[in-house]
Amino acid sequence: MSPWPRSAPTAAHRASFADAIPRSFWLDEEHGGIERPTPEPALVGDVTADLCIVGGGFTGLWAALHAKRDDPTRDVVLVEGETCGFGGSGRNGGFCVASLTHGLPNGLARFPEELATLERLGLENHADLCADVERLGIDCELEHTGEMDVILDPTTGTDELEEHAELLRAHGHEVQVLDREAARAQLHSPVVQGAVWDRTGASLVHPGKLALGLRRAALDAGVRIHEHTRAEDLRETPDGVEVLCAQGRVRARRVVLGTNAFAPIVRELRRYIVPVYDYVLMTEPLTPEQRASIGWEGRQGIGDDANQFHYYRLTADDRILWGGYDAVYRFGGPVAARHDESDETFGRLAQHFVTAFPQLEGVRFSHRWGGAIDTCSRFSVFFGTTHGGKVAYAAGYTGLGVAATRFGGRVALDLVDGRDTEATRLRYVREKPTPFPPEPLRSVGIAITRNRMAAEDRSGKRGLWLRTLDRLGLGFDS
Numbered sequence: 001m002s003p004w005p006r007s008a009p010t011a012a013h014r015a016s017f018a019d020a021i022p023r024s025f026w027l028d029e030e031h032g033g034i035e036r037p038t039p040e041p042a043l044v045g046d047v048t049a050d051l052c053i054v055g056g057g058f059t060g061l062w063a064a065l066h067a068k069r070d071d072p073t074r075d076v077v078l079v080e081g082e083t084c085g086f087g088g089s090g091r092n093g094g095f096c097v098a099s100l101t102h103g104l105p106n107g108l109a110r111f112p113e114e115l116a117t118l119e120r121l122g123l124e125n126h127a128d129l130c131a132d133v134e135r136l137g138i139d140c141e142l143e144h145t146g147e148m149d150v151i152l153d154p155t156t157g158t159d160e161l162e163e164h165a166e167l168l169r170a171h172g173h174e175v176q177v178l179d180r181e182a183a184r185a186q187l188h189s190p191v192v193q194g195a196v197w198d199r200t201g202a203s204l205v206h207p208g209k210l211a212l213g214l215r216r217a218a219l220d221a222g223v224r225i226h227e228h229t230r231a232e233d234l235r236e237t238p239d240g241v242e243v244l245c246a247q248g249r250v251r252a253r254r255v256v257l258g259t260n261a262f263a264p265i266v267r268e269l270r271r272y273i274v275p276v277y278d279y280v281l282m283t284e285p286l287t288p289e290q291r292a293s294i295g296w297e298g299r300q301g302i303g304d305d306a307n308q309f310h311y312y313r314l315t316a317d318d319r320i321l322w323g324g325y326d327a328v329y330r331f332g333g334p335v336a337a338r339h340d341e342s343d344e345t346f347g348r349l350a351q352h353f354v355t356a357f358p359q360l361e362g363v364r365f366s367h368r369w370g371g372a373i374d375t376c377s378r379f380s381v382f383f384g385t386t387h388g389g390k391v392a393y394a395a396g397y398t399g400l401g402v403a404a405t406r407f408g409g410r411v412a413l414d415l416v417d418g419r420d421t422e423a424t425r426l427r428y429v430r431e432k433p434t435p436f437p438p439e440p441l442r443s444v445g446i447a448i449t450r451n452r453m454a455a456e457d458r459s460g461k462r463g464l465w466l467r468t469l470d471r472l473g474l475g476f477d478s
């Protein structure tokens with residue numbers, strides 16, 4: 001039972017984001033605390049490399065760093081169509097969460113026999129990410145706050161929360177169940193009905209600083225980066241693969257693709273991924289009085305428990321990032337700058353924000369943006385190889401890739417290098433998700449699913465359509 005108003009957003013809601021800067025706060029030099037580097041030169045002409053990486057987001061940058069750490073003499077070239085961090089990596093909420101399965105319940109449903117291993121690998125990956133950030137001297141405002149799953153439905157009993165907490169505890173997490181009073185003591189909001197606070201493997205990060213820090217580290221390690229260089233096609237050759245770009249070509253022995261939700265240059269990816277847009281508002285810094293009025297001393301990353309969920313967090317300068325709820329799929333799955341904004345969704349976000357924090361009415365938003373999420377039907381990264389095993393990809397993080405991309409880059413590299421590891425032997429790595437049907441069935445199916453998910457949020461009842469999808473192993477999430 002959702003607390004969000006069903007009325008249309010008012011002129012006041014729309015005014016609160018009207019002057020917001022229409023791009024990611026995390027990549028804004030003036031407010032986001034980053035220094036944008038001079039772009040690395042675009043590729044012109046032919047170059048050779050041992051390894052070519054396509055995509056300068058977290059997946060590609062981690063893959064480059066892993067490759068250099070494995071063998072510092074390996075010649076690595078990374079091509080990025082825009083500038084590093086341009087995609088989801090520079091636009092996300094900064095929730096850096098260990099799970100490789102988009103949470104334990106999803107992992108339990110899909111990979112029960114491997115869940116213990118996946119959880120362990122996820123926690124190790126999260127710990128190693130934190131250690132790498134330290135070792136590489138990347139100041140990305142990492143905060144180990146844990147994550148609080150907030151309950152919105154007043155009919156949810158504490159026994160249900162305890163059940164969820166027990167599953168987490170069974171996998172070694174330190175978890176606290178909070179009833180309504182205790183949860184509201186953490187977060188002063190009238191929509192909160194209870195919470196589960198998981199303190200294990202959940203941190204917050206400044207994603208822009210992380211992406212640019214990884215870029216710097218890759219350059220320092222000797223990776224050659226070409227920005228504003230879009231890979232247009234791949235061609236297999238006897239001893240490798242040619243990565244064909246607009247004004248040049250990389251002849252590489254091996255290729256790793258980290259292109260996320262963007263139009264894939266490997267056709268088979270189109271069956272498995274739908275780009276779903278997610279939108280975010282960022283407030284101006286709160287005044288000390290405003291900050292005190294919301295509690296939130298633990299500064300936890302927060303998500304609510306609905307199908308259409310909000311996620312929110314504080315920044316180092318005490319702004320609130322408020323995102324999620326609408327997950328927008330457009331016919332044919334276009335990914336383009338014109339979709340980075342949606343007034344309809346921003347209006348709803350602004351309206352829900354003051355419903356959650358009535359004491360902050362009048363607070364304005366300084367930034368608004370959106371980005372495409374590489375949604376797949378299993379809600380977690382999957383892998384594949386093409387071109388005779390010389391190309392590997394990692395994609396499908398479905399909105400939980402800040403930490404998982406470090407693992408994704410590692411596994412894609414191991415696959416293309418033919419390395420046999422604990423991870424590459426897993427069904428999780430070997431198996432693909434159920435593909436989505438082609439258009440127009442794809443759009444129709446997604447529209448019905450979204451409608452039924454919203455209905456479940458309102459009524460608390462899971463209808464026949466969603467139960468059937470559950471049985472088929474298909475789904476939809478942001």
Ligand SMILES: Cc1cc2nc3c(=O)[nH]c(=O)nc-3n(C[C@H](O)[C@H](O)[C@H](O)COP(=O)(O)OP(=O)(O)OC[C@H]3O[C@@H](n4cnc5c(N)ncnc54)[C@H](O)[C@@H]3O)c2cc1C
Pocket residue numbers: 054055056057058059060079080081082083084085086087088089090091092093094095096097229230231232258259260261262263265278279280323370371372373397398399400401402403404405
């Ligand atoms: C609004 C939003 C909020 C999110 N919040 C969270 C969160 O709080 N926590 C979390 O864990 N995850 C979150 N995510 C998901 C997370 O950001 C992604 O899973 C992660 O950043 C994926 O990294 P990536 O490197 O695979 O992809 P990207 O960061 O998208 O990088 C792909 C790169 O490839 C480049 N590219 C694409 N095609 C080509 C080509 N042909 N040639 C050259 N370059 C190419 C693109 O320009 C892009 O820079 C969020 C995502 C969005 C959009």
